[in-house]
Amino acid sequence: MTYILLIIGFVLLIKGADFFVDGASKIATSLRVSPLLIGLTIVAFGTSAPEATVSIVAALEGSAGVTIGNIVGSNIFNITLVVGIGALILPLKVESETIRKEIPFTLLAGVAMLILLSDITLQGSASNVITRSDGIILLLFFAIFLYYIFEVARNSRNQLETVPQDKSSWGKNIFYTIVGLAAIVFGGELVVSNASKIAISFGMSETLVGLTIVAVGTSLPELITSITAAIKKETDIALGNIVGSNIFNLFFVLGLTSVISPLAVENKIFVDVIVMNILTIILLVFSRTNFKIGRLEGTLLTVSYIFYMVFIILRN
Template sequence: MTYVLLIIGFALLIKGADFFVEGASKIATDLRVSPLLIGLTIVAFGTSAPEATVSILAALEGNAGVAIGNVVGSNIFNITFVVGIAALIYPLKVERTTIRKEIPFTLLAGVALLILISDVTLQQLSDNFLTRSDGFIFLLFFAIFLYYIFEVARNNREKLDNTVQVKVPFGKNTLLTIGGLGAIIFGGDLVVGSATDLALSFGMSETLVGLTIVAVGTSLPELITSITAALKKESEIALGNIVGSNIFNILFVLGISSVISPLAVDNKIFFDILVMNVLTIILLVFSRSNFRIGKNEGGMLAAAYIAYMIFIIIRN
């Protein structure tokens, strides 16, 4: 039965992502905004729903390690494996604004996380915590990011006001997008649950399952959506999805989680956050190369995730 659920979960992920990308890209046309903006907002926030669910529930249950580790692990997976595989399928075009603003904003969020959890070093406290005050700071950063996105969307629409637009059925595409998102979330939940059961049955520890299957599992929507977008040659949605998801994960998911309950920080996570920030810088460097992430860069990013996975398996 577990194998059947796993297959059903993957089928829902793949078909749901197909509907989701198609609906979202057509909504972008109807609203006269770029696919990149849809990728940064609707697609990114939608595919981050599993991370939000896992981390918020973990905060409610007082499990800080899962809440923080899930976000950091998912972001590393997004930057390396998701971008890498999508670029291997179809080179990802990178907009100038993504290089100048969105990716640096992702790096800013990662650096802010590193600073806010460094209570022992910076404030000589006995333990490191992500406090409620830290959570409100994250949410304020998130509000600034949303304001920036809405301003870009407004300016984008003004530029397109005099252009001829093909009218598309908005209601149908909204249903496609929502239905696709529902299938992605439900399918991702089935995949994570059944894969975890299989892993435990093979004798893997719960800690190792959490660091690998759960972290990867909550990022399956980003992976499937970005691969589908790459196959459809919607490269702006593919990259915008990743950049937007990583910003959403740190600022909104950790912001809400730490406001709900202050999160104690495991010292091991400092290294992983540093890895996440270094990888974001590498993504920025790759993006500046001819304003695209090609197959060579994609291969290197995917290989970097495999190396990271080997390291955390040995470490733990």
């Protein structure tokens, strides 16, 4: 039964992402909001819903390893495999000034996380803990990010043409977006819960499950949505989805979960956070090279994730 539910979860993710990208992009056009900004906000937050749900539940249950591992593992998965596969399908253009500002903001989020983790090194504390005050700081950063995004959206509206839509089209697009989002969230939950059961039955540790099975499972919406967007040639949504999701994970999900319950940090996670920041720098370099992430860069990112997976499995 577990394997059947896992397959059902995958089906819901694929169809949900298809509906969600269609509905969100059409709504964006009719509201004179660029697809990039929809990718950075609605699509990014929607596809990050499984990360938020799983991390909050894990925090409430006292599983800090799953919470932090899920966030860091999901971001690494997004930067490497999701961007990599998207670029292999269709080179991702980075023409917008916004993306070139958002990726550095993602790096800022990663560096902030590394600093907040380092209580022993920076303060001489007995242990490393992401406290409630740390969580409030992260949520304040998230508020600044939202303010910036909405300012960009407001300033960009006049540059886009208004596309008239009848009321029936509006209703259909809103329906597709809501149904697609619901399918993504529910499908993601099915995949994560059942994949985790399978993994634990094979004797994997909690931290490894968080960095691998749970991280991959909660990132499947980003993967499916970005692949769907790339196939539909909505590359702004594909890349904006990843950048927005990573910022959402680090500032909002980590911030909210640590406010709910302070998170004890395992020493081994420092290596993963550093790897995440290095990969973000690489993504920034790739995005500024000819203002696109081509198939060569996509191949390198995909291979990087394979090497990372081998490393953490052997380390554990």
